[in-house]
Amino acid sequence: MKLKILVGTMTSTADYVAQAIQMDCADLVSDIEIKLMDGLEIDVFGQPPAEDALYLICSSTYGQGDVPDNARMLYDSLDTQPQFLGHVRYGVIALGDRTYLQTFCFGGKKFDERLQGLGAQRVGEVWCHDASAGTLPETEGTAWCREWLALALAQTSPTETTA
Numbered sequence: 001m002k003l004k005i006l007v008g009t010m011t012s013t014a015d016y017v018a019q020a021i022q023m024d025c026a027d028l029v030s031d032i033e034i035k036l037m038d039g040l041e042i043d044v045f046g047q048p049p050a051e052d053a054l055y056l057i058c059s060s061t062y063g064q065g066d067v068p069d070n071a072r073m074l075y076d077s078l079d080t081q082p083q084f085l086g087h088v089r090y091g092v093i094a095l096g097d098r099t100y101l102q103t104f105c106f107g108g109k110k111f112d113e114r115l116q117g118l119g120a121q122r123v124g125e126v127w128c129h130d131a132s133a134g135t136l137p138e139t140e141g142t143a144w145c146r147e148w149l150a151l152a153l154a155q156t157s158p159t160e161t162t163a
């Protein structure tokens with residue numbers, strides 16, 4: 001299985017989280033690719049029949065609960081070029097700050113909403129990190145990701161894991 005981490009970020013925190021996951025989770029998934037969302041559109045999710053890939057949206061939040069600038073094109077394309085994404089399995093790491101009470105982690109949550117609307121299958125719950133809590137998103141994010149990957153691998157059929 002391949003893990004593709006799609007990174008939406010303004011000041012690189014989400015990228016650092018993705019890099020920490022790439023290093024820490026190599027024993028669980030042999031192929032982990034990080035893609036900054038810049039220039040990406042819906043076709044990054046491929047076409048059915050499903051490629052043996054799992055996607056991890058790793059996105060911060062800006063403005064008033066918006067996706068980061070580098071994620072805008074991908075986010076918009078989920079609306080303007082809709083396709084059925086029933087073959088896509090994904091998870092979400094949403095970075096935010098609870099001092100933004102009304103829009104906490106909306107960047108990641110907005111991706112989740114659009115992906116669900118297109119029929120993609122989320123594995124596990126959306127994981128939110130609060131920058132005001134003083135905890136390290138890289139450390140907490142990798143710990144969460146290990147559990148999430150175990151769940152995703154458990155849901156993968158034996159033929160897919162051995163393929």
Ligand SMILES: Cc1cc2nc3c(=O)[nH]c(=O)nc-3n(C[C@H](O)[C@H](O)[C@H](O)COP(=O)(O)O)c2cc1C
Pocket residue numbers: 008009010011012013014015059060061062063064065066068095096097098100103104105106131
């Ligand atoms: C100008 C600005 C606006 C922000 N708006 C929100 C917001 O609406 N909701 C939220 O949860 N976090 C918000 N944040 C917090 C960031 O999402 C958080 O600090 C995140 O860890 C940054 O990750 P990045 O470096 O990958 O962009 C905002 C931060 C800044 C600087």
